[in-house]
Structure formats: structure tokens, C-alpha cells
Amino acid sequence: MIDTVRSRAAELLKSGEVSVVVGYREGRRRELAVPHFVRDVADVDALVLDPFCSGGLAVFATREAVSQGAAFVATPQDIRSLRVLVQEGQITSENVRIIGFACQAPGNPAGEIRLLEGSRLEDFDNVIECAADNNIAAEVARIMAMPPEERWRFWRAEFDKCVRCYACRAACPMCYCAECIADRNLPQWIETTARPRGNFAWNLIRAWHLAGRCTLCGACERACSEGIKLTLLNAMLAAEVRDAFDYVAGFGCADEAGVFASFKDSDKEEFLIDG
Amino acid sequence: MKVLEKSRMRDLLAAIMAAGSRLVAPVEREGSHRFAWVDSAAEVRLPDITCDNTIKEFFFPRAERLLTYKRAANRVDITAPAVSEAPFVVFGCRPCDAAALDIVDRVFNWDSPDKTWNARREAATVVTIACSRADEYCFCTSVGLAPDSRTGSDVILLPLESGDFAVETVTDKGRAFVEKYAASLSDQKDTAAKIASVPQKADATAAAKWLKANFDSGLYADASERCLGCGICTYYCPTCHCFDIQDEADGLSGARLKAWDSCSFALFTKHTSGHNPRADRPSRWRQRIMHKFSYYPDLFGVISCTGCGRCGRMCPVDLGVLETLTAIPGEDT
Numbered sequence: 001m002i003d004t005v006r007s008r009a010a011e012l013l014k015s016g017e018v019s020v021v022v023g024y025r026e027g028r029r030r031e032l033a034v035p036h037f038v039r040d041v042a043d044v045d046a047l048v049l050d051p052f053c054s055g056g057l058a059v060f061a062t063r064e065a066v067s068q069g070a071a072f073v074a075t076p077q078d079i080r081s082l083r084v085l086v087q088e089g090q091i092t093s094e095n096v097r098i099i100g101f102a103c104q105a106p107g108n109p110a111g112e113i114r115l116l117e118g119s120r121l122e123d124f125d126n127v128i129e130c131a132a133d134n135n136i137a138a139e140v141a142r143i144m145a146m147p148p149e150e151r152w153r154f155w156r157a158e159f160d161k162c163v164r165c166y167a168c169r170a171a172c173p174m175c176y177c178a179e180c181i182a183d184r185n186l187p188q189w190i191e192t193t194a195r196p197r198g199n200f201a202w203n204l205i206r207a208w209h210l211a212g213r214c215t216l217c218g219a220c221e222r223a224c225s226e227g228i229k230l231t232l233l234n235a236m237l238a239a240e241v242r243d244a245f246d247y248v249a250g251f252g253c254a255d256e257a258g259v260f261a262s263f264k265d266s267d268k269e270e271f272l273i274d275g
Numbered sequence: 276m277k278v279l280e281k282s283r284m285r286d287l288l289a290a291i292m293a294a295g296s297r298l299v300a301p302v303e304r305e306g307s308h309r310f311a312w313v314d315s316a317a318e319v320r321l322p323d324i325t326c327d328n329t330i331k332e333f334f335f336p337r338a339e340r341l342l343t344y345k346r347a348a349n350r351v352d353i354t355a356p357a358v359s360e361a362p363f364v365v366f367g368c369r370p371c372d373a374a375a376l377d378i379v380d381r382v383f384n385w386d387s388p389d390k391t392w393n394a395r396r397e398a399a400t401v402v403t404i405a406c407s408r409a410d411e412y413c414f415c416t417s418v419g420l421a422p423d424s425r426t427g428s429d430v431i432l433l434p435l436e437s438g439d440f441a442v443e444t445v446t447d448k449g450r451a452f453v454e455k456y457a458a459s460l461s462d463q464k465d466t467a468a469k470i471a472s473v474p475q476k477a478d479a480t481a482a483a484k485w486l487k488a489n490f491d492s493g494l495y496a497d498a499s500e501r502c503l504g505c506g507i508c509t510y511y512c513p514t515c516h517c518f519d520i521q522d523e524a525d526g527l528s529g530a531r532l533k534a535w536d537s538c539s540f541a542l543f544t545k546h547t548s549g550h551n552p553r554a555d556r557p558s559r560w561r562q563r564i565m566h567k568f569s570y571y572p573d574l575f576g577v578i579s580c581t582g583c584g585r586c587g588r589m590c591p592v593d594l595g596v597l598e599t600l601t602a603i604p605g606e607d608t
């Protein structure tokens with residue numbers, strides 16, 4: 001299988017379709033394959049593919065050196081993330097190629113991997129698999145069943161851990177803003193020190209800005225140095241968006257505007273008009 | 276020689292707290308070892324390398340109040356918190372943690388002594404455990420330290436084959452500590468300590484020469500290509516000490532805070548004009564490397580890295596300074 005990945009990488013580079021393949025190479029420890037940029041055909045042998053290739057490489061797609069033509073060794077979530085980036089006008093699908101794979105148990109050494117058919121983003125209109133989604137749905141239900149005060153305490157305890165390293169933002173494909181609202185200081189919108197009030201504001205704003213855009217790739221939570229349950233928060237917003245607008249980020253047609261960048265007659269308006 | 280028997284470690288910790296001293300020691304939280312304030316000796320769990328976080332936060336908190344203010348009619352009342360610290364013991368940090376205190380002492384006593392850092396340093400007794408194990412990220416021996424370095428410690432515990440620890444005093448403060456808690460220690464014949472062997476992975480002193488001569492090297496762009504630009508390698512580094520000053524208001528009152536900051540952030544060097552002298556990732560990565568291995572040694576005579584390995588271990592993309600050090604031409608050993 002890795003041979004297929006390497007030969008496809010080599011083909012894409014040789015044909016000039018892309019100038020870089022963003023994949024994985026072995027890291028210092030088994031549990032973490034590291035992002036690797038292959039620009040030279042001779043280097044494709046460094047690429048690896050195992051259950052520790054955890055996804056999230058779409059974060060590099062908006063970098064100037066990559067956006068000009070790159071192939072991504074991509075999970076289904078990564079493919080969806082790239083589709084959102086196309087939707088939002090950050091990259092053009094012309095410049096993107098996919099070497100897709102899905103692992104049925106990511107992070108588990110025994111997790112089975114299979115390669116996905118297709119090469120261009122349009123080839124993945126029906127990529128709907130998402131291993132983590134079911135587990136997280138149960139967790140969302142558990143949190144939503146809590147009385148509001150308990151839920152408040154739960155999140156308060158989570159956000160109190162935050163050190164404001166912004167690794168969640170740095171690892172997120174959709175956090176591409178040239179200037180994040182958390183960095184605005186004229187005026188300052190979000191307090192920057194790692195104290196409860198600013199931490200709450202930061203974590204909520206981060207999640208809100210990803211509603212309808214987050215593909216639940218999990219890169220933020222894996223990067224978080226304090227193990228804050230970011231995927232859970234993201235999944236709660238994703239569930240709201242799905243219930244209100246029947247929309248899931250990255251599934252729709254890549255040319256169609258995102259849920260918060262478009263208006264349909266069928267959009268619910270209970271929050272505007274009573275009943 | 277004084278020995279701390281493994282089975283009596285919790286007695287010692289309980290005695291420290293019973294004597295009215297506060298205690299920082301490793302605990303376990305959601306699968307991660309953390310240095311934390313502990314209320315009971317039973318909470319303490321020693322990891323076999325070091326903890327994920329550093330002990331710097333007990334000396335240089337992630338956000339600390341410098342003053343509080345309150346606006347009244349025609350005036351502003353300002354209150355500065357008193358700089359005084361009750362004694363505390365840091366137990367179970369590693370030589371790479373303790374050595375960092377000695378490194379940071381220098382910058383916080385450079386032009387204007389940092390009162391709160393110094394007060395906490397004064398108040399703390401540092402009881403370090405030498406390492407009997409190292410992982411693939413450890414590289415203390417590449418920066419002139421060792422798994423049993425004494426720098427920054429008041430007492431060092433040397434692990435013995437039996438699991439007990441030989442107790443060695445390093446400073447006067449350490450001697451006082453050992454005398455005070457003698458009842459929790461026993462006497463044993465000299466036994467050989469079991470210290471980890473940490474291979475030398477780079478030569479930081481030689482690297483410093485190359486760094487100075489190659490400021491414009493393309494190495495930084497290559498080395499930082501996969502870097503995400505987060506604050507993890509700064510906030511979990513025991514020697515990183517940069518901070519920001521922020522005012523946070525609640526209506527007409529508020530506080531001025533000193534809070535951690537990181538050279539990995541674009542905002543760190545952004546001028547009011549909008550110009551940013553470190554506008555891209557490679558120049559920010561260069562700053563990180565140069566500060567630790569060139570500027571700091573020039574200014575203070577020590578490398579600002581203890582080889583603890585956290586910048587690799589905690590990094591979401593397994594980067595860290597060691598990879599760059601070993602990529603310096605001709606400097607890998």
C-alpha cells in the first residue's frame with residue numbers, strides 16, 4: 001500500500017501536476033508520524049502510511065509555497081477540510097490533488113488502512129465516512145443532558161486548563177485568518193492572559209468561528225497541550241448547524257457557498273421571528 | 276550516607292507539609308504527569324522521566340498581577356501586591372528542570388531584578404531526582420548538563436538499584452532541609468547510583484559558532500517548514516521567560532498583569548506601525564534558536580536550553596530545537 005502512495009506521489013511530481021506532496025514520515029516515536037514535504041521524486045521513499053498518520057495536513061494548504069500546487073496524503077476529514085477551503089476561496093481545487101486514505105481505527109497500531117479512489121477534490125463528492133463521529137455523538141448527548149449549571153462547570157474546568165498556546169488555532173486548517181481576532185489589540189477583543197475570563201472568551205470564539213466550517217478532523221484537540229475537549233465542543237456546534245440548516249461542513253459541493261455565507265428560503269428563522 | 280527509602284518518600288512529603296511548608300510535586304492528571312501544588316502526599320506520582328509542564332510556573336506564573344487599580348472621583352488608587360512568599364519545597368523535578376532556574380536567574384537579575392521571581396527563588400527549596408531513564412527526546416548531555424547535574428538544586432536524590440535514593444546536599448538551603456527532615460531519612464552504607472546514560476546528540480557550543488556566522492542561512496526555512504507556529508515549545512520550555520504586560524479591566528477597576536508570551540507568535544514583534552521585523556516563520560524559528568544558543572550564551576555565559584526535550588516531546592509536529600541543532604552542518608556528533 002505504501003508503495004502505491006509513493007508511486008502516486010512520484011507520478012504527481014514527475015508530471016508537474018504538483019510541486020510538493022504533503023505526507024508523513026516516521027517521527028521519533030511510533031505514535032506520531034510527522035508532516036513531511038516531498039519536492040523531489042528521490043525523496044518519496046521517506047513517506048510512510050500507518051494508523052499514526054493522524055490527519056490534519058490540510059492546515060498547510062493555505063501556505064503560499066503549497067497553495068500553488070500540492071498533493072495531500074489525506075484522511076476523509078482532510079478532504080472535507082480542503083473542500084471547505086475551496087468553498088471559502090482560500091485555494092483553488094485545480095491546484096489540489098489527493099492521495100486519500102481511511103483508517104478504521106486511527107491511533108490503534110492494528111487499525112486497518114485502505115486507500116481511497118480518486119485524485120481531485122471533485123472525485124470525493126461522496127466521502128462521508130468519519131470514524132470518530134459516532135463516539136462523539138454519544139458524548140455530545142451526555143453533555144447536553146447535564147443541567148446548565150453542571151455544563152457550565154464542566155466547560156469552565158476545561159477552559160481553566162488553557163495556557164493560550166494557540167496550538168488549536170495553529171493546527172486548524174480553517175484558522176487561516178491573516179490576523180486572528182485573538183491577536184487584535186486596537187482595540188483588544190479578547191483578553192490574552194491565561195485567566196478564566198479570557199480563556200472562556202478565547203475558547204468560545206474559536207469554536208464559534210468554526211461553526212459550519214469545522215470538519216471534526218480533530219487536529220486542534222490532538223495539538224492541545226492541555227488535553228482540552230475541543231472536539232466535543234466543535235461537535236456540539238456541528239450538531240447545531242446540522243439540526244438547524246441540514247448542513248455538514250465539507251460534504252456539499254465545493255463550489256457552493258458555506259452555510260453562513262449563503263441564504264436559502266428554507267433556512268430556519270426562529271431566532272428572528274417568533275414561531 | 277543519608278538515604279531516602281522508597282517506602283518512606285510519602286512520609287517525607289507529609290512531614291514537609293506538616294512543618295507548614297507548601298509542596299510542589301508531580302501528580303498524574305488524565306494520563307499526563309504534571310508538577311502541581313499538592314495537598315496530600317498520597318497524590319504524588321513520580322514519572323520516570325520529567326513531567327509535561329515545567330516548574331517555572333511556580334516562579335514565573337502564566338499570568339501574575341503586578342498591580343490593581345480602581346478609579347475613584349478625580350483619582351486612581353493603585354495597589355501593588357506585597358512581594359513575599361511563604362516557604363515551599365519543589366520535590367521530584369529533574370536536573371534539566373532545576374538547571375533552568377539557574378539559567379533564568381540571570382535574565383531576571385540583569386538590568387532590573389525581578390522581585391517576584393527572586394522572592395520565590397528565595398522561598399523555594401529544590402529537591403531534584405537524578406534520572407535513571409531518558410527518552411528519545413532527552414539531550415542534556417548535548418548542552419553541557421547530565422542526568423545527575425546539581426545546578427539549580429538544593430538537594431539531589433540519586434536513584435539506587437534498590438529503588439531508594441541517596442541524598443546529597445548541594446547548597447546550604449539543602450543542608451538545612453536534610454537536617455530538618457532527618458527523621459524521615461535513614462543511614463545506609465554507600466551504594467552506587469543508577470544514572471541513565473544519555474548519548475550526546477549535538478554539540479551546542481560548536482553550533483553557537485556556526486549560528487553566529489550563518490544568520491542568513493536557508494537552514495531556518497527548511498527546519499521550520501512543518502512548524503505550526505504555536506506557543507507550545509515556549510510555554511513548556513523551562514528556560515523560556517518572555518512575557519507581555521496587559522491591563523485587564525472590569526469597568527472602572529482592573530489589574531495590570533505579567534503574562535507568558537512567545538516568539539513563535541507573529542504578534543510578538545509586531546510594531547504599532549504594522550511593520551513586523553519577524554514577519555515569517557523562518558525568522559521566528561531563527562530567533563528561538565539564536566536566543567537559546569547564541570545570544571543568551573553571549574550575554575550571560577550559559578546556553579538557554581537544558582536539553583529537557585519538551586519542545587520536541589510536546590510539539591504537535593515533533594519538531595523542537597534538537598532537530599535544528601543536529602541539522603547544523605558539521606555539528607552532529
Ligand code: SF4
Pocket residue numbers: 081168171172173174175210213214215216217218219220221231234
Ligand atoms: S476546529 Fe479542530 S476539528 Fe475542526 S477543522 Fe479545525 S482543527 Fe479540525
Ligand code: SF4
Pocket residue numbers: 161162163164165166167168169203220223224225226227228
Ligand atoms: S491548544 Fe489548548 S491550551 Fe492551547 S490555546 Fe488551544 S485550547 Fe488553550
Ligand code: SF4
Pocket residue numbers: 501502503504505506507508509539586589590591592593594595
Ligand atoms: S516547533 Fe512545534 S511546538 Fe514549537 S511552535 Fe512549531 S509547532 Fe508549535
Ligand code: SF4
Pocket residue numbers: 508511512513514515567579580581582583584585586587595596
Ligand atoms: S529548548 Fe527545548 S530542550 Fe531546551 S530547555 Fe527548552 S524545551 Fe527543553
